[in-house]
Amino acid sequence: RFFAGDPPLFRGKRVLVTAGPTRERLDPVRYFSNYSSGKMGYAIAEAAARFGASVTLVSGPTALPSPDGVETVAVESAEEMYEAVLSRFAETDIVIKAAAVADYRPKYVAASKIKKQPGGYVVEMERTVDILKALGERKTGQILVGFAAETDNLEQYALKKLEEKRLDMVVANNVTEEGAGFAGDTNIVTIFRRDGVVRPLPLMTKREAAEEILKEIHAYIEAIR
Numbered sequence: 001r002f003f004a005g006d007p008p009l010f011r012g013k014r015v016l017v018t019a020g021p022t023r024e025r026l027d028p029v030r031y032f033s034n035y036s037s038g039k040m041g042y043a044i045a046e047a048a049a050r051f052g053a054s055v056t057l058v059s060g061p062t063a064l065p066s067p068d069g070v071e072t073v074a075v076e077s078a079e080e081m082y083e084a085v086l087s088r089f090a091e092t093d094i095v096i097k098a099a100a101v102a103d104y105r106p107k108y109v110a111a112s113k114i115k116k117q118p119g120g121y122v123v124e125m126e127r128t129v130d131i132l133k134a135l136g137e138r139k140t141g142q143i144l145v146g147f148a149a150e151t152d153n154l155e156q157y158a159l160k161k162l163e164e165k166r167l168d169m170v171v172a173n174n175v176t177e178e179g180a181g182f183a184g185d186t187n188i189v190t191i192f193r194r195d196g197v198v199r200p201l202p203l204m205t206k207r208e209a210a211e212e213i214l215k216e217i218h219a220y221i222e223a224i225r
C-alpha cells in the first residue's frame with residue numbers, strides 16, 4: 001500500500017479521522033441524516049495511511065469500503081460517534097473531523113413504527129453533542145482539524161469555528177460551488193490555520209485535496225514546534 005513518492009510525513013503518528021453522515025433515529029424504520037458521502041474523510045484516512053500514520057477511521061453509514069491499512073470503526077448516531085472518538089482521544093496525536101455530524105436528533109425515539117394519522121406531524125428535536133468542541137475542551141496536545149461546510153460567509157464562519165472549538169486548522173468549503181461539496185469526487189477548499197496562514201486550494205480531486213490537507217497539517221506542526 002506504500003507507493004514510491006508517498007512521503008512518510010506521519011510515521012509514528014496516530015491519526016483519527018471521522019467521516020460520513022450520522023443517522024438520528026426517529027423509530028425502528030426512520031431516521032434524520034444528511035447528504036454526506038464520506039468521500040472526503042475516507043480519502044484523508046487512506047492518504048494518512050500512505051503517509052505512514054497509524055489510522056483509525058470512525059465512520060457513519062456510507063457506501064464506501066474500508067481503506068487499505070486503516071482500522072475502520074462503524075457508528076451510526078452522533079452519540080455513538082462521540083463515544084468512539086472520546087474513548088480513543090488520549091491515544092491520538094491528530095484528529096481530523098470530516099464527518100457531517102447531525103446537529104439535532106429527535107427528542108423522543110419511538111419503540112415501534114409510528115403509524116400515519118390524518119393531518120400533519122411535528123417532530124420535536126434536541127441538540128446533539130458537539131464532538132469537536134468537546135475535544136477542544138479536553139485536548140492535551142492533540143492537533144485538532146475541523147471542517148466547515150458553508151453556503152455563505154465562508155471565512156467568517158470558518159474562523160468562528162476555529163476559535164470556538166479551539167481548533168488548529170479548519171478546512172472550509174462552499175458546498176454550493178460547482179465541483180465542491182458532499183456528493184462528488186472533487187472539492188474546492190480553503191485551509192485556515194491557527195497561526196494565521198490561509199491557503200485557498202483550486203478545484204481538485206478529493207484524493208488530491210486529502211494529500212494537500214495532510215501536507216498542510218504537517219507544515220503547521222513543523223511551524224509551531
Ligand code: CTP
Nearest residue numbers: 097098099101128129130131132146147148149
Ligand atoms: N461537528 C462535531 N459535532 C457536531 C457538529 C459538528 O464534531 N455535533 C464537527 C464537524 O465534524 C466539523 C465541524 O464540527 O468538523 C464543523 O461542522 P459544521 O456543521 O460545519 O459546523 P457546526 O459547528 O455544526 O455549526 P453549523 O452547522 O451551525 O454551521
Ligand code: CA
Nearest residue numbers: 100101102103
Ligand atoms: Ca452542523
